[in-house]
Amino acid sequence: MSFEIQRKYSKKVWYEKPYRVLRNPLCMVPIFLFIFIFSLYFTIQTALRENLSTGSFIRFHSHENKFKPIRFEGEKIVHLDFKGAPPKVKYLKEIFPIIAKFGATALLIEYDDMFPFQDNIEMLKSPLAYTLEEIRLIIESAENSNLKVIPLIQTFSHLEYVLKKDEFKDLREAEDYPTDICPMNPKTSLLLGNITEQILKMHPRVSMVHIGGDEVKHLGNCLRCKKEVNQKSSIYVHHIKNVAKMIINNHPDVAILIWDDFIRKIDTQELIQFNLPPYIQPVIWNYDKKMRNEITEDIILKYRDVFGSIWFAGSFKGSITRNSYITKSDHHISNIQSWLTIYRLYKNKIAINGIFLTGWQRFDHFSILCDLLPISIPSLGLTLTLLNGITTSYYNLPKEVNEILKCEEPHSVAYFGNGLAYCSYPGGKLLDTILQFHKYKYNYEVFMNNHAIVAWLNNYNIKRGMYNRKQLQKISNQINNYRRKLDTLTMDIKKEMKFIYRTEIVDEWYESYVEPIYIEIAKLINQVETLMNKTIWH
Template sequence: MSGSSPFKMRFVHLDLKGAPPKVSYLSEIFPLFHALGANGLLIEYEDTFPYEGPLKLLRAPHAYSPSEVTEVLRLAAAHELEVVPLVQTFGHMEFVLKHEALAHLREVALFPNTLNPHEAESLALVGAMVDQVLELHPGARWLHIGCDEVYYLGEGEASRQWLQQEQNTTATLCLSHMRAVASHVQARHPATTPLVWDDMLRDIPEDQLSASGVPQLVEPVLWDYGADLDVQGKALLMEKYRQCGFPRLWAASAFKGATGPSQALPPIEHHLRNNLQWLQVAAQGRKDTLQGIILTGWQRYDHFSVLCELLPVGIPSLAVCLQSLLHGGFTEDVRARVQHLLGISSLEIAGVLSEGTGSFPGSDILALVIQVSLHLRSSVDEMLQMDSLLGRWSGLAQELAAALRRVFPEGTVEEWLQENVHPSLGQLQALLQDLEAASPPPPPASPGPAQARAPEDMGAHPVPSSSVCPTLASC
């Protein structure tokens, strides 16, 4: 099923830090992933992993049980989907550092997103997390250790003192922690290779990267979710990494969760263009340099952000992107195959899918979300503006009456209006009066000025651009 794809590995990212699917749904959707051309999964558990012992406080109430994780792995294997777990070990540590018992390990006390790399306890913590995750993933060839968007690195007190020493830089600090975590993986799990998001490596000079020892320990994942990514720039970045000594690289595109922190419906055309441009990047690079591509599907931009597109809603976008990667482009044959696999009669790329279409697992959710997204807000807004609505329709009725009078006798005009207009206007007028009668009187004026206070900032939530974080979690 390799087709003409330059990516021998095609991994679907499951971001479980928001809306984690039930195992029963995964059992329905994994066969479709395989049929669409996926041969692997990148599973980002965050707080849904069943941590034990001192780490049990990291578990969310809805976390999977150990037996459920085992069942997910069994289902994945049954459908030829290789599983790569992802454990955050540096940035995006909100789900860990939000806990009071671990808050002392923050790089900056106010923000729970970045781990303090100077504390021995920090490495022990992430080492224990890695060990527990890999214990439930025996035989994993890769482990993703995150390391993206390490905000505020170097701004903690310990870092400031360390940076005052000659030749110490934030790049050195980043590489040191990355090397320590990767070395732990290598020592305790020698058959498993760490992957890292590449954004913290991009601007580090080649000689510093080469001398750090990191290229011998990890495989970078180059991520960019934009519809207009710089193909030539990515090809040059790949060559830079190769010159630094990284023997293997990965790409990361997106099929959902990268175009807005509260997006409800993924723009399929945007994600298709993004994945097609990654095909161009692969064509410019050296053969076999890119091991594969990860199609990210962010569910939250970070631990404290709202939900974006749900997994079932993103399936048509995933299908279009996977099939295009598999066959080397989006052709009419690819369109027809996607329509067949999803049970969609007419696949819309540039706009919203037609309502009520599709027979894939979760297609009913997609149909209902489309209705809510397109009609609920406008309907409610219209109701809340009933006085304007009544005025608008009353004015239109008067215009219509005047127009009718130019052609018909008064009796005909009144009869038509009584039959087709006045009943609806009467209902609207009565409802508006009922709402006005039910509304409570306004509260008395406050004796003094009252100023609302915003809740304390719990971390940085940047609005993503074309290069949102791979944890968008892109950020």
């Protein structure tokens, strides 16, 4: 075979083999399968990046389908945390009827330093504290909506508003931590007796009082308690009993509630030996999405043998992230679903009196504000509706909730990142402005990580004055555009917040969430202007 024939034959084989492959449909299957898998992977990765950054979530609902709705038969109590951010009384009067329509039966109100303490403990009240007349109006408005009021008075830990004061620093359990009070200091009983009595005096029809007792982290640090360091359980229970007796002496028909996390670790026989009075009732609290491994049958049966009955506590806001400004209702719905699963398991084994839906406003007295009450009302509606035995969804509002909130775009309430909700409930406009800010913040963070800033406005460029003028002009225009948008958003947020909160609280929210962006923008503008003044390089 000549060279020309060989070359012709070779060329024919080279081109015809792939052609024959492409003509066979079965041979194309692996190619199409590869393209499909690659496209699916890319789509999911893109969606995950976008949704996780914007606060939305891709939700797989297999676990939702497993959950069987059940009506919770018992008290449904909403916790209002006023520390550092008390809503105006006018707003509370508007929102109480809505809370009642959702199915709540009572309010657990934590005043902290927002109570108008008098006489020798007047220094405990904040400049933003309610007046005595405002306290009366709050209680009256709640009762007019058929909501009982239960005070939550911290008497062991979370006493920063007291122990931060020079007058009471000697009562700290740990000298450097103004959180826990020393249970063995004689002055402790006098102070707590004064605090509890002033608050309860303003609640003449109260049937229950919650005395806290959770997260006692420094017990056994002070000189008095160190002597009994091996008897922490005994010290704890002795203090709880003392506080309870002080209250019962003046209010004999009042039930005393405590958070259970400390006594959860004490075994049954030891608890029985402590001989806790029958008017003390434990509240089992947990804010996780899934908690079957934490709230075990052993705990339930132990409390049955010692107390006879129990309470549950989940959350509708303020229990996930310390600096969250939106409420992720999917987490709270999962939390309440978990509680209902536990309720279904044990409702015939122990008396379950009710469930608290906590709504913390700060993680502690010194922490910044987390998601505000008006932003969390949809989450509250979803969780209370779930307790009423109605199926709720992560990605939309049930009609029972939306009939109360009147949202034009209910999908946006539970599934952040999908536009504005346009709700008509008191505080609905504030929700929309916060949703706008949330979207702005996401876009701003994407901008701050784009290739132009990374490549032409990094530390190297700034230190050495190396820059691309065209790129910096583009960055400058974008930065100024973001500043103008933030100016508009800030005005809208402040306007809506001032209907609900006093100026000091509006300013705090601004300083916590908006001002850091302004500072960063100002820094960028200054860096760009400094660089662009340079026209000669060496």
